Amino acid sequence: MRLLIVEDDATLGERLRARLLREGYAVDLAADGIDGGHLGATEPYDAVVLDLGLPGKPGLAVLREWRAAGNEVPVLILTARDGWAERVEGLQAGADDYLGKPFHEEELLARLQALLRRAAPVRALEMRAGEWRLDEARQCLVADDGHEQTLTATEFRLLRYLMRHPDEVLSKTRLSEHVYDYDAERESNVIEVYVRRLRSLLGAERIETRRGQGYVFRSRS
Amino acid sequence: MRLLIVEDDATLGERLRARLLREGYAVDLAADGIDGGHLGATEPYDAVVLDLGLPGKPGLAVLREWRAAGNEVPVLILTARDGWAERVEGLQAGADDYLGKPFHEEELLARLQALLRRAAPVRALEMRAGEWRLDEARQCLVADDGHEQTLTATEFRLLRYLMRHPDEVLSKTRLSEHVYDYDAERESNVIEVYVRRLRSLLGAERIETRRGQGYVFRSRS
DNA sequence: GCCCGCTTTCAGCGTCGTTTCAGGCTCGAC
DNA sequence: GTCGAGCCTGAAACGACGCTGAAAGCGGGC
Numbered sequence: 001m002r003l004l005i006v007e008d009d010a011t012l013g014e015r016l017r018a019r020l021l022r023e024g025y026a027v028d029l030a031a032d033g034i035d036g037g038h039l040g041a042t043e044p045y046d047a048v049v050l051d052l053g054l055p056g057k058p059g060l061a062v063l064r065e066w067r068a069a070g071n072e073v074p075v076l077i078l079t080a081r082d083g084w085a086e087r088v089e090g091l092q093a094g095a096d097d098y099l100g101k102p103f104h105e106e107e108l109l110a111r112l113q114a115l116l117r118r119a120a121p122v123r124a125l126e127m128r129a130g131e132w133r134l135d136e137a138r139q140c141l142v143a144d145d146g147h148e149q150t151l152t153a154t155e156f157r158l159l160r161y162l163m164r165h166p167d168e169v170l171s172k173t174r175l176s177e178h179v180y181d182y183d184a185e186r187e188s189n190v191i192e193v194y195v196r197r198l199r200s201l202l203g204a205e206r207i208e209t210r211r212g213q214g215y216v217f218r219s220r221s
Numbered sequence: 222m223r224l225l226i227v228e229d230d231a232t233l234g235e236r237l238r239a240r241l242l243r244e245g246y247a248v249d250l251a252a253d254g255i256d257g258g259h260l261g262a263t264e265p266y267d268a269v270v271l272d273l274g275l276p277g278k279p280g281l282a283v284l285r286e287w288r289a290a291g292n293e294v295p296v297l298i299l300t301a302r303d304g305w306a307e308r309v310e311g312l313q314a315g316a317d318d319y320l321g322k323p324f325h326e327e328e329l330l331a332r333l334q335a336l337l338r339r340a341a342p343v344r345a346l347e348m349r350a351g352e353w354r355l356d357e358a359r360q361c362l363v364a365d366d367g368h369e370q371t372l373t374a375t376e377f378r379l380l381r382y383l384m385r386h387p388d389e390v391l392s393k394t395r396l397s398e399h400v401y402d403y404d405a406e407r408e409s410n411v412i413e414v415y416v417r418r419l420r421s422l423l424g425a426e427r428i429e430t431r432r433g434q435g436y437v438f439r440s441r442s
Numbered sequence: 443g444c445c446c447g448c449t450t451t452c453a454g455c456g457t458c459g460t461t462t463c464a465g466g467c468t469c470g471a472c
Numbered sequence: 473g474t475c476g477a478g479c480c481t482g483a484a485a486c487g488a489c490g491c492t493g494a495a496a497g498c499g500g501g502c
Binding site: 038041042043044069070071167168169171173208210211212213214216 | 239240243244245320321323324325326327328358359360371373374
């Protein structure tokens with residue numbers, strides 16, 4: 001899962017970014033409306049946190065442009081002003097959720113997770129692979145017998161994305177776009193290496209290779 | 222499915238080409254309006270991605286020439302300028318869809334797929350062959366009883382093209398033009414070989430031979 | 443500053459998809 | 473019936489792609 005934060009307050013932005021990174025997301029941070037609007041239009045994010053009071057270009061204008069271009073990425077709006085009117089305006093511009101400053105990081109997290117879940121295909125309520133269940137909060141695998149298997153950050157990000165798109169051919173490009181943040185565009189075989197590790201954890205049959213096309217994750221064999 | 226990209230930005234063009242290849246299309250790339258216009262006029266594409274800001278000849282002129290010549294290939298226009306006026310002008314010149322730069326690769330893909338689906342003569346919601354259904358997301362065959370049969374990249378491309386043109390005589394030349402790229406000048410019997418493999422998967426009666434003319438795909442016997 | 447674990451790179455190897463080829467078969471024309 | 477072109481078939485060669493294990497690179501924590 002790859003997120004974009006558009007926030008001009010550098011302190012707040014960095015704090016959020018750090019937190020979300022720790023939660024296992026790939027995160028890009030933009031400090032103004034121009035950058036943010038451009039990134040959101042060209043990179044495939046799974047959700048966006050958008051501040052309304054931005055230099056360069058107002059947050060609402062950025063959002064309206066995305067929506068006009070048919071970009072339906074889930075957007076959570078963030079603003080100091082939390083009056084009734086702003087909220088309505090934000091939602092009308094195409095926002096999916098709204099959070100007034102100041103706020104608890106925990107609440108932001110919860111709302112983001114809700115957005116991501118809502119956008120995911122309906123079928124995946126629980127993310128499973130055979131006897132294993134992915135615990136998102138703790139970033140680890142839990143077996144039905146209670147046994148635990150910890151994951152590294154990258155293993156977790158890749159596995160979560162695979163699990164959210166089961167039974168679908170996912171190209172290595174697409175995977176690396178969603179596992180890494182902006183500077184990505186890798187000509188390397190990192191994805192192959194991590195696929196190998198996930199296979200050794202979950203069983204090789206969970207991740208099929210489609211030669212020349214990508215990988216397919218199977219929650220049931 | 223065979224696509225043409227007319228795009229002067231070499232980086233963007235190559236990136237798109239690579240992506241679309243990976244998605245299982247055969248892709249030709251032209252860097253200016255002259256080449257692009259010529260290719261589009263002489264080769265049988267299933268869809269075209271056309272940049273408007275081209276050296277040599279303006280994209281809109283290219284499009285107008287195709288349309289004037291009766292070429293009705295689906296065209297998706299791509300442009301940096303995304304003003305209201307350009308959009309109208311593009312659509313009036315005969316474009317089928319319009320995407321402003323910058324854009325998501327994912328969105329371009331989705332729109333292309335929509336165009337290709339819309340353009341298919343008999344818009345079969347599902348592509349079937351007897352008990353089999355072709356699942357595009359998974360690039361595999363699914364039987365009514367849930368059993369799956371995976372396809373290689375080439376098998377998938379050929380079968381998809383056959384299924385999109387059922388009950389129609391398709392010459393080997395035409396098939397190979399749509400399964401492979403432009404420069405692929407084949408004097409070989411690859412198509413015969415792949416037809417054989419599809420027959421062994423779907424049942425020989427699905428693909429009839431018309432001696433000296435080509436093949437006919439039958440979704441129902 | 444040093445250590446440790448995570449991440450990334452790399453090269454060699456094996457596998458699989460693709461293509462070629464040769465021989466045999468079938469169909470249609472005469 | 474004969475002939476030839478076009479098509480089918482099985483196997484084998486080729487090359488690209490993915491797999492693998494090890495080692496280097498990197499960064500955070502102590």
